[in-house]
Amino acid sequence: MTTGLEPNPYERAEWRATGDGLLRPGGLALTDRAIKYCALPAGSRVWDIGCGLGVTVAHLVTRHGLEAVGVDRSEALLDAARSRTPSIPLICARGDALPCAAATLDAVLAECSWSVISTDRGGDRTNGDVALAECWRVLRPGGWLIISDVYARGVASIQAAPLGDGLCRNLLTEAEIRTALASQGFAIELWEDHSAALNEFVGRMIFEFGSLSPLWGDDGDGPEGCTALKAARPGYFLLAARRNG
Template sequence: MTGTPLWEKPILRDAAGETLRPGGFTLTDRAVSLTGLSAEARVLDVGCGLGATVSYLRTRHGFKACGMDYSPRQLSEAPAGLPLTRADGAYLPFADSSFEAVFCECVLSLIPDQERTISEFKRVLTKNGKLIISDLYRRGSGQIQCLDNSCASSPLYLGRIEQLLKQYGMHITAIEDYSRLLVELAAKLVFAGEKNPAAGQSCCERPGYMLMIAEF
């Protein structure tokens, strides 16, 4: 399966479950508790993958959640009946001020044009809308040791993301580190036979894993 992105490999689904990310819904639930979103809030999951978070936000939290993803393969494997759309995160097919919250979980690091993507997040958010980002990030400037074709190959530069959020009139209300969840997933991948997972080797920089919440 050379060249196949990690998020489309069965080994990741076996290790991480349907969310395909460290910690499953741990950071999703944490974000919901921090943002205080109202019942039936309109929520968008950018990079929804198999639709797990969209389904969870609808059934567990009662939100009017929908999702979009660029991968036709992943969308084809999502449960039938979910409101999912194929689209590019940098060109969201939604009207201005459509959502009270945007979730972007382990996806922003994979999008080449992060500036345009963040501008799109702001456009589709209502006033005081919440942006929830969970992703891998660089701890320093060293070489990243990771699995190719995964979000670990291009972890976020937090300073750059903070700059872009400020540029588009958003301010950060919370940043929390959950790198232990990344280490746990990396261990599962190693046990399952995957080489060079995101935790890396001791000679190279290991990316961290964080939750960030910003408000418009």
């Protein structure tokens, strides 16, 4: 399932040793915030794209009574997810090619996966628009797209290199994200900054592993990467947008 795609740093063993099984900032509190805002009733059909170890999927089922399905490109992560929670439905597929009929879902979640999927093909962000178009296709009109992810709070966005495979490899500004969603037929109704969660997450990972290199490799540690990162001022956002049309 990985042919033609960039290497997947989230398959490293260290990620499975991070404790709560969530490969991102914000914890399940951020998920709960979004589900509450969108007022998704029990039984709603939701796909979690880039679901990793399936922790959110299990939570959506048990806590919110949703009909949730997890999708990830990584068989290794899905196997680990099945070991954690055998009962949850999981599909190995790419976020830009969902095996799902058109206009059938009430919500799509992408928790720290849109930025990753965006650069899965060749390093630039072109796959991000393809993934948004795919979310639009599978959502019913008025359905919700929920994204939490990294972004650039500074004036400068970072496009691809020099930051290697790291969390902040590609950062768009809020304006760029708003433009991307609008151009793919989404109307943003909720935008919140949760950058404190990113700081907490990065700090926790550094204390646990000594540096971020065991998680993402050494790329991006050079002076060019550091300068770009500083200018971009990485932050974390949560958004909820409705599918137009």
